[in-house]
Every structure is written in structure tokens, then in C-alpha cells.
Amino acid sequence: xxxxxxxxxxxxxxxxxxxxxxxxxxxxxxxxxxxxxxxxxxxxxxxxxxxxxxxxxxxxxxxxxxxxxxxxxxxxxxxxxxxxxxxxxxxxxxxxxxxxxxxxxxxxxxxxxxxxxxxxxxxxxxxxxxxxxxxxxxxxxxxxxxxxxxxxxxxxxxxxxxxxxxxxxxxxxxxxxxxxxxxxxxxxxxxxxxxxxxxxxxxxxxxxxxxxxxxxxxxxxxxxxxxxxxxxxxxxxxxxxxxxxxxxxxxxxxxxxxxxxxxxxxxxxxxxxxxxxxxxxxxxxxxxxxxxxxxxxxxxxxxxxxxxxxxxxxxxxxxxxxxxxxxxxxxxxxxxxxxxxxxxxxxx
Numbered sequence: 001x002x003x004x005x006x007x008x009x010x011x012x013x014x015x016x017x018x019x020x021x022x023x024x025x026x027x028x029x030x031x032x033x034x035x036x037x038x039x040x041x042x043x044x045x046x047x048x049x050x051x052x053x054x055x056x057x058x059x060x061x062x063x064x065x066x067x068x069x070x071x072x073x074x075x076x077x078x079x080x081x082x083x084x085x086x087x088x089x090x091x092x093x094x095x096x097x098x099x100x101x102x103x104x105x106x107x108x109x110x111x112x113x114x115x116x117x118x119x120x121x122x123x124x125x126x127x128x129x130x131x132x133x134x135x136x137x138x139x140x141x142x143x144x145x146x147x148x149x150x151x152x153x154x155x156x157x158x159x160x161x162x163x164x165x166x167x168x169x170x171x172x173x174x175x176x177x178x179x180x181x182x183x184x185x186x187x188x189x190x191x192x193x194x195x196x197x198x199x200x201x202x203x204x205x206x207x208x209x210x211x212x213x214x215x216x217x218x219x220x221x222x223x224x225x226x227x228x229x230x231x232x233x234x235x236x237x238x239x240x241x242x243x244x245x246x247x248x249x250x251x252x253x254x255x256x257x258x259x260x261x262x263x264x265x266x267x268x269x270x271x272x273x274x275x276x277x278x279x280x281x282x283x284x285x286x287x288x289x290x291x292x293x294x295x296x297x298x299x300x301x302x303x304x305x306x307x308x309x310x311x312x313x314x315x316x317x318x319x320x321x322x323x324x325x326x327x328x329x330x331x332x333x334x335x336x337x338x339x340x341x342x343x344x345x346x347x348x
Contacts, residue, residue: 009051009052009053009173009174010051010052011049011050011051011052012029012049012050012051012052013047013048013049013050014026014029014046014047014048014049015047022045022046022047022048023036023038023046026046026048026065029050030070032075032076032079032080033072033076033080033082033116034070034071034072034076035070035071035072035073035076036068036069036070036071037068037069037071038066038067038068038069039067039068039069039123046066047066048063048064048065048066049062049063049064049065050062050063050065053173055169055173055181055184055185055188056181056182056184056185057134057135057137057138057185058132058133058134058135058138058185058188058189058192059131059132059133060130060131060132060133060166060169060170060173061130061131061132061133062129062130062131062170063127063128063129063130063131064127064128065124065126065127066126067123067124067125067126068124069121069122069123069124070120070121070122070124071120071121071122072116072118072119072120072121073119074119077117077119082116082117083115083116083117083136084115084116084117084133084134084135084136085113085114085115085116085133085134085136085139085146085150086113086114086115086116086131086132086133086134087111087112087113087131087132087134087154087162087166087192087196088106088111088112088114088129088130088131089109089110089111089129089130089131089162089163089166089167090106090107090108090109090110090127090128090129091108091109091127091128091129091130091167092108092126092127092128093108093124093125093126093127093128093129094106094107094108094124094125094127095112095122095123095124095125095127095129096122096123096124097112097114097120097121097122097151098120098121098122099114099118099119099120099151100118100119101118101150101151102151102152104151104152104153105153106153107153109163110153110154110155110159110160110163111153111154111159111160111162111163111166112152112153112154113146113149113150113151113152113154113196114150114151115147115150115151116133118150118151130166130167130169130170132166132188132192134192138189139189139192139193142193142197145196145197146196146197149196149197154195154196157241157242158194158195158198158210159195159196160217160241161195161210161213161214161217162191162192162195162196164213164216164217165191165195165209165213168212168213168216169188187206187208187209190202190205190206190209191206191209191210193205193206194206194209194210211250214240214242214246214250215250215251217240218236218240218247218250218257221235221236221239221240222236222260222261222264223264226261226264226265226268226289227288227289227290228290229290231261231290232258232261233247233248233257233258236257262300263304265289265290265291266289266300266301266304266305267324268289269285269286269289269297269301269309270301270305270312270324272285273285273309273312273313273316274312274315274316274321274322275316276316276317276319282294282297282298282309282310282313285297285309297309305322305324307322
């Protein structure tokens with residue numbers, strides 16, 4: 001095991017043991033909490049990695065591993081008597097987990113909840129997963145709701161948001177300063193409670209985190225569909241599972257969602273025109289990004305950047321590309337979660 005650049009993250013790889021070998025090192029790393037056996041082909045190299053952050057009573061674990069069978073039996077529980085809840089999100093790969101209560105089949109990109117207090121056997125394909133391991137003391141007040149949901153896939157809009165949130169945490173935790181950890185712990189706690197045991201009060205407490213994740217999901221939908229004629233409030237609401245009023249509230253500080261879509265389309269056009277190797281005509285570019293005509297495109301482009309599409313192309317051709325350091329931006333107030341993660345507010 002090694003420590004990486006973060007004081008709170010420990011990294012273990014199966015290749016770090018020179019005596020036990022890949023699978024043996026991986027088994028030893030998780031024993032006695034779990035017993036692990038490989039289900040891959042004989043002779044295939046067992047390469048795996050586990051990175052773990054401590055967020056004040058909550059652990060975030062990131063794992064890349066081959067296919068395995070993982071058991072938590074009576075002997076494991078007696079030797080490691082912990083009863084943490086575990087929320088798992090497979091970025092890719094699937095999990096089948098069987099307990100006395102039920103058998104769940106977890107697809108990729110959908111979080112599921114289980115407990116280390118239960119005897120379980122799970123069959124995992126080759127996976128890249130993120131997990132939250134949560135001490136029961138963190139949620140004593142709503143433990144019955146958590147226990148009722150354990151052994152199930154969190155296949156709800158809030159469950160999907162929680163999965164996205166876990167990926168954001170994984171991406172940004174190394175940037176969090178030690179002095180910000182108490183605030184981060186409370187933010188994570190409120191987000192988990194709101195998504196696993198939703199109520200009006202808990203969603204209000206986690207409003208900042210929920211809004212951030214919803215905006216990120218919307219941003220992804222928009223960027224994947226910038227060339228689509230169907231891109232608009234109706235498509236976004238259907239894809240993300242929110243109402244129009246929620247969508248408009250999320251973008252009210254950005255000039256509106258339609259304004260945001262247009263600006264992202266213009267930014268993509270600016271990038272294409274700044275590439276001297278790209279010879280696509282300005283008219284075809286305007287059509288590709290769904291502007292009604294070349295005049296409307298040129299007018300919107302100049303209003304956004306202060307120069308015309310033709311000027312951007314010419315500047316790129318002569319080796320003096322126009323930078324985007326001074327374009328106008330909407331003033332979006334700081335969001336607590338984003339500020340905490342990477343130190344500056346996101347501007348939409």
C-alpha cells in the first residue's frame with residue numbers, strides 16, 4: 001500500500017506485493033472483511049487497483065478489478081464485525097449480489113445499496129466501480145429507511161443523481177484541503193440521506209448538492225446533442241427527469257437554458273473556425289449547429305465574441321488565433337459543493 005499526493009488517500013495495487021502475486025495480494029488486502037476468488041481464465045494476469053479516501057466516517061473507494069466472486073460469510077463477520085452500509089456504482093461491469101433477503105442484479109451506471117452486516121455472495125464481472133462505505137452511526141436517525149432499501153438497486157432519479165455525485169467526488173477529492181473536510185463530510189452526508197431516504201426536509205438540506213449534480217447532468221445532455229435539432233427544454237427534461245420549472249430555475253443565473261445552449265454551440269463553432277486544418281464553410285457550420293441562416297449565425301457570433309466568424313478563420317490561417325479570454329460570461333453565484341471541490345465557482 002502506498003499513499004498518493006492526497007494525505008487522505010491510500011492506494012493499493014495487486015502488483016505491489018512481490019510475495020503473494022496479483023490475486024493473492026488482492027485477497028490479502030480485503031481479508032478478513034471479504035473472501036475473494038477469481039473467476040477469470042486460468043493464466044490471465046490479475047491486475048487490480050483500489051484507492052480509498054477517508055471523508056470523516058465515510059470512505060470513498062475506487063476499484064478497478066477483473067471478474068471475481070466475493071463472499072462475506074459468518075467467519076468474515078465474526079473476524080471483522082463491521083456493519084457499514086455500502087453504496088456501489090459500477091462505471092462499467094455488472095454485479096449480482098445474493099443475501100438472505102434477496103438477490104439483486106446491478107447494471108452499470110446505476111447505484112445499489114447493500115450492507116456489510118449481512119452475509120452476502122456477489123459475482124462481479126470485470127469492473128470499474130466507486131463505493132461509499134458508510135458507518136451506521138452517521139445515519140442512526142434514518143437507519144430503518146436504509147435497512148429497508150439494502151439489497152436493492154437505487155433505480156430512481158435521485159439514485160441516478162447520487163451515482164453522478166459519487167463520480168464527481170472521486171474526480172475532485174484530491175483537491176480538497178484538510179480544513180475543508182468537515183464541511184465536505186456534512187455535504188456528502190446530506191446528499192446520501194436525500195437520495196437514499198428522500199424527504200422534503202432532507203432534500204432541502206442537500207439542495208446545493210442536488211442542484212449542482214442536476215446541472216452537470218443537463219450540461220452533459222446538452223454537449224452530447226449540440227448538433228441535434230431536437231435539443232431544447234423538452235428533450236432535456238425528458239432525458240434528466242426534471243420539470244420545466246426546475247430546469248428554468250437551475251439556469252436562471254445563466255440567462256436561461258436556451259441562452260446556455262446557444263453559447264455552447266457558438267463556442268464549438270469558434271473552436272472549429274480556429275482550427276486552420278478545418279475547411280468547413282461558415283454556412284455549413286451554421287447549419288450543423290442549428291442556426292436558422294448564415295445572417296443569424298454571424299450576428300449571434302459577433303454579439304458573443306466581438307468579432308465575426310470570417311475574422312476568426314482568417315486569424316487562424318495566418319497563425320494568430322483569437323483567444324477566448326475576454327468573452328462575456330453570465331455571473332453565476334458560487335455553489336457550495338463546487339467551491340468546496342475545486343476552489344472556484346462554475347460559470348455556466
